[in-house]
Amino acid sequence: MSxxxxxDIRHAAKSFGALEVLKDINLTVERGxxxxxxxxxxxxxxxxxxxxxxxxxLTSGEVWLEGVQINKKLPHRQYEKHVNQVRQDIGxxxxxxxxxxxxxxxxxxxxxxxxxxxxxxxxANKLAEEQLANVGLSDKIDVFPSRLxxxxxxxxxxxxxxxxxxxxxxxxxxxxxxDPELVEEVNLVMKxxxxxxxxxxxxxxxxxxxxxVCDRVLFMDQGVVVxxxxxxxxxxNPKEERTKNFLRKHLSR
Amino acid sequence: xxxxxxxxxxxxxVLLLGMAWTVAITIGAGLLSxxxxxxxxVIALYGHxxxxxxxxxxxxxxxxxxxxxxxxxxxxxxxxxxxxxxAFVAGVIGLGLHFAVYNSELIQASILAVDKGxxxxxxxxxxxxxxxxxxxxxxxxxxxxxxxxxxxxxxLLKDSALVSVIGVAELTLASQQAISRTYRPFEFYIAxxxxxxxxxxxxxxxxxxxxxxxxxxx
Numbered sequence: 362m363s364x365x366x367x368x369d370i371r372h373a374a375k376s377f378g379a380l381e382v383l384k385d386i387n388l389t390v391e392r393g394x395x396x397x398x399x400x401x402x403x404x405x406x407x408x409x410x411x412x413x414x415x416x417x418x419l420t421s422g423e424v425w426l427e428g429v430q431i432n433k434k435l436p437h438r439q440y441e442k443h444v445n446q447v448r449q450d451i452g453x454x455x456x457x458x459x460x461x462x463x464x465x466x467x468x469x470x471x472x473x474x475x476x477x478x479x480x481x482x483x484x485a486n487k488l489a490e491e492q493l494a495n496v497g498l499s500d501k502i503d504v505f506p507s508r509l510x511x512x513x514x515x516x517x518x519x520x521x522x523x524x525x526x527x528x529x530x531x532x533x534x535x536x537x538x539x540d541p542e543l544v545e546e547v548n549l550v551m552k553x554x555x556x557x558x559x560x561x562x563x564x565x566x567x568x569x570x571x572x573x574v575c576d577r578v579l580f581m582d583q584g585v586v587v588x589x590x591x592x593x594x595x596x597x598n599p600k601e602e603r604t605k606n607f608l609r610k611h612l613s614r
Numbered sequence: 615x616x617x618x619x620x621x622x623x624x625x626x627x628v629l630l631l632g633m634a635w636t637v638a639i640t641i642g643a644g645l646l647s648x649x650x651x652x653x654x655x656v657i658a659l660y661g662h663x664x665x666x667x668x669x670x671x672x673x674x675x676x677x678x679x680x681x682x683x684x685x686x687x688x689x690x691x692x693x694x695x696x697x698x699x700x701a702f703v704a705g706v707i708g709l710g711l712h713f714a715v716y717n718s719e720l721i722q723a724s725i726l727a728v729d730k731g732x733x734x735x736x737x738x739x740x741x742x743x744x745x746x747x748x749x750x751x752x753x754x755x756x757x758x759x760x761x762x763x764x765x766x767x768x769x770l771l772k773d774s775a776l777v778s779v780i781g782v783a784e785l786t787l788a789s790q791q792a793i794s795r796t797y798r799p800f801e802f803y804i805a806x807x808x809x810x811x812x813x814x815x816x817x818x819x820x821x822x823x824x825x826x827x828x829x830x831x832x
Contacts, residue, residue, distance in 0.1 A: 414738055441742060449740035459735030463753050463831060472749065473739035505831045518735075525739060 365428055367392040367560060368413070368529055373422035375408060382408050383419070384584040390529070393558040397571035397592070400581035401607060406564045409581070410531050413562065414451040415444050426450060427528060449477060452522030452530040456538045458514040460506040460521070466493070467502045470521045477525075492520035496550050512543030516550050529560040537566060548574075568611055572596050580604045618798065622805050625792040629802075632788025633809050639705055639784055640771045640813070646710025647770060648763070651717025652752060658722055660747075676715040682776055684708050689780040705777035713770045720762050724755040757828045764821035771817060772810065785809055 366389035375383040382405045390396050398406040411417040413424055415432055424431040431447050433440070461469050470492055471485035480488070493499050496516035506514055515535055522530060532551065536544045548570055554561065555574050565571055571578055571592060578595040580588045580603075588601045599605050622629075657669050676684065689704040699707070728751050736746040778787035789806035793799045 416734060416738065445740050445742050448738055451738070453734075453738040455731060455735065457731050459729075459731040461732065461735065461750055461754075463750075463757055473741065476745060476749070477740050507831060521739070 365425075366390065367394075367427055368562070369423075369425040370409075370413070371423045371425070373409065373412060373419050373424070375405075375412065375417065375420045382584050383412070386422070386584075386586055388579065388586070390560060390562060392560055394577065395555050395559075395561045395563065395575045397575040397578045398562065398564045398581060399566070399568065399571060399578060399607075400587075403583075404581040405584040406579075406581045407533055410533050410562060410564050413529075413531060414448050414453055416453075445477075449473075449525050450528045452525060452527035454515065454518050454522055454530065454532045454535045456534040458506075458511075458518045458538075460514055460518055462506050464505075465502070466498070466504050466506065466509075466517050469506065469517060470524045473521075474524055488524050489520075492524050493517075495523070495553075496520045497546075510543060511539045512546045515539065515547045519547075519550055519554075523554075529562065530554065532561065532563040532565070534564055534566065536570075566611070568596065568608070580607065582607070617800060619801050619805075621796050621798055622801060625796070625802070628788050628792050629785070629805060629809060632783060632785035632806075633813065635702075635782060635784040635788070636771070636774055636786075636810075637813060639702070639709065639774045639777060639782065640767075640817075642706040643709035643713065643770055643774065644767050646706060647713035647717050647766070650710060650714030651721050651763070652756065654714055654718035655721030655725060655755075656747070656752070658718060659725060673715045673718070676712050681708065681712050681773060682779065684712060685776060685780055701777070701781045704780060705774075705782050709770060709774060709777065712773075713766055716766050717759075717763055720759045720766070721755055724758040725751060727758065728754050757831075760821070760824055760828060764818075764825070767821070768814060768817060771814060775810075 368388070368390035370386060370388040373383050373386040373388075374381070386409060388396075388409075398409065400406050408417050412419045413431065419432055426447065429447060431444075433443055435443055461472070464472065467486065467489050470489040471480075471482070474480040474488060475482065475485045489502060490499065493502055496519055498513060498516055498520070501509060501513065501517070506517070509517065535551070536547050539547065544567070548567075551561070551563070551570075552574055563571070563575065575592055577589060578592045579586050580595060580599070580601070582603050588595060588599060588604045595604065596608065599608060654669065654673070657665055658673070661669065685705065685708040688708045689699065689701060692699060732750055732754065733746055736750045737743070741749070774784060775786040778784060778790070781787070783791070785806050789802040793802045796802070
């Protein structure tokens with residue numbers, strides 16, 4: 362087992378009709394590793410992230426998590442069951458939070474543990490309190506999402522994902538929709554998660570954050586991984602011309 | 615012959631009983647139209663075509679023909695094939711299904727209007743598509759549909775007068791009974807109208823409270 366990577370993406374390819382958005386991508390992530398995926402919009406980075414939990418299934422290639430193939434080819438019913446099961450191990454945080462507006466913060470967090478893990482209401486409530494304390498929002502437990510700021514919404518969304526005790530967390534531009542002054546509070550929560558050795562794959566436009574938190578950075582463009590390495594190399598000594606161009610535009614902003 | 619409203623108190627109990635029946639029919643048919651509307655809406659959107667096609671036909675039948683005719687069909691027609699429903703039950707079913715079809719159109723539109731992110735948020739947690747629909751999408755669709763559906767409920771209350779023709783002693787028929795004894799149609803129809811108005815005010819108050827409660831979450 363020790364030689365199989367925790368997250369293993371093999372020959373991932375995806376096309377929408379004639380448009381190839383991912384071309385033969387290979388990516389492995391070790392347990393506890395934090396990987397940032399950067400690149401221009403349309404480079405396929407979100408698509409790759411969404412392929413990991415089958416939100417955007419690959420056209421070909423394989424996705425493995427801890428020795429289990431996520432994108433198994435199965436008859437429809439078995440496939441649905443399988444996917445629902447493996448998704449419980451993969452937390453995802455979206456750009457637009459996707460909190461459930463008709464449920465309180467508490468119910469947003471306890472819904473899935475109660476429904477899918479058969480957790481009792483008392484245990485689920487305790488879990489919600491713990492997770493909210495973890496993101497610094499204990500006082501918002503009985504509030505509805507509409508009463509929260511963007512940063513608070515995103516922290517609740519992270520707490521909701523963590524309540525399922527995932528093996529890996531996916532962040533799809535988690536701070537892109539936030540007002541600049543709210544970005545930091547979400548970054549802090551993500552940093553804290555990093556310190557707790559959560560395995561994370563982070564699609565981001567924030568180079569500073571990627572540089573300070575991540576172990577590895579992937580630069581993607583036009584559906585391929587152009588370059589990857591530790592942040593010190595990618596940000597300070599990129600080898601590829603495309604990476605240099607991208608970083609020049611992004612760092613001068 | 616002048617108007618004499620003093621005859622009304624004498625028939626107060628008749629009118630009150632009529633009102634009670636009207637309220638009972640409205641609640642019964644209202645509930646049927648609400649839950650039926652959700653079920654029909656989900657069938658229309660997600661049902662297998664073998665269910666969806668007959669449903670389309672059924673919906674077209676209920677939307678394209680007069681409610682009065684539907685009530686006659688359910689109450690008098692079904693007896694011929696051995697289904698002898700009490701008038702009240704026939705009335706609730708007729709009114710309920712008729713408005714369920716209208717409500718299902720509203721529900722369909724509001725299910726489709728629920729943000730795609732809501733499905734993704736729920737599915738990534740591990741909820742199945744059925745669980746997502748039940749716990750995430752439909753509750754939100756129902757909340758969004760309360761104001762327009764409220765209008766249907768008010769229409770349903772007023773159309774409940776039609777079930778008088780199959781012999782349910784609701785408000786309209788009760789006032790006709792009082793009229794046949796007193797020969798005072800003007801007074802009793804006015805009294806009946808006032809009663810409908812009172813029920814309507816109550817219904818509107820309930821709907822407003824519901825809307826406010828939902829708005830408080832948004």
